[in-house]
Amino acid sequence: MAKQTVARSVSRWIIKGLLIFVIGSIVWVGLYRFLPPPVTVTMLANAVDGRGITKDWMSLDAMSPNMARAAIAAEDGNFCSHFGFDFKAMQKAFKSNLQGERRIRGGSTISQQTAKNAFLWQNGGYLRKGLEAWFTLLIELMWPKHRIMEVYLNIAETGLGTYGANAGSMRYFKHDAxxxxxxxxxxxxxxxxxxxxxxxxxxxxxxxxxxxxxxxRIGQVQRYGLDSCLK
Structure with a gap:
């Protein structure tokens, strides 16, 4: 009887914990739909290492369209047509890595990278991957593609202690994005x-x-409308 009581108590706590996590993550993603992420785990980790945090938010509409097209060309050619996951790219990356290519390929989409950068941490195993999948689904459901790209291009690390395309542009080319x-x-x-x-x-x-x-490839992205979801 005592064991059953303990089991029920543990089950209730687990259910409560899951509900808190689900509701909390939905609220968190909802806030970032409209507000720029003030800081990320990656930024804080690098700041602790003494690199500091240099960032300068710029709306996607204010950026040169070349930047979003370059991201699509480099990272995720199917960004506008998938729902957060590109299973063909994952399969291709897996086969490439099995064949022992010198450069390890990843199959993460821009949506997955945005979820990781905004809500999670860089390293980790199955736990982080599982959470990444959850947050990827949430941002695809709650944000338009335009917002996903906007957040990605503002929080991705573009240099040591430098975050976002605008800060990167200022660092490397002495003009804004x-x-x-x-x-x-x-x-x-x-x-x-x-x-x-x-x-x-x-x-x-x-x-x-x-x-x-x-x-x-940027010309191909523009020519074939691979950035159509951002217009």
Whole structure:
């Protein structure tokens, strides 16, 4: 009898905890639908390491459209057509990694990266991946694609202690993101996967080649309307 009472008590606490988490996360995502995230776990972690936090929010409408197109070209060509997850890209990345390619590929969409950057932390195993999936579903349900891209381009790390395309543009090119050329936007997009190891100004090696490739793809994104959900 005592064991049954304890089991029921534990079950009630688990259910209450889940309800609090679900309601809390929905409210949190709802707030960020309209308010810029003031700070993220990544920003705080880097600040503790002494890198500081440099950011300057800019609306997506104020940014050069080259920046969003560069992000789509580099990170997520199906951004406007998927519902948060690109299973074909995941499968392709998995096969590529199994074949032992030198550069490890990821299959995360911009929506997944936005969920991780805004609400979670960078490292972690299955727990973080599970939470990332949950928050990805929430932002896809509660935010338009325009907002997902806007948040992504304002909180993604674009350099050591630098967050967002606008702050990155100021750091590398000495002008704001409204004036980004194709080549400049492509260089920032090339930095996004490894901002601690790459620089957008005077890039060399892989970063330079990758930036040039993204710059060429920007025209295709525009030509084929792959950014149509942002207009």
């Amino acid at each position: 409204s004036r980004l050329s194709r080549a400049e936007a492509a260089r920032i997009a090339a930095v996004l996967p490894l901002p601690k190891k790459r620089a957008a100004i005077a890039p060399t090696g892989f970063t330079r080649r990758y930036g040039d490739k993204i710059a060429r």
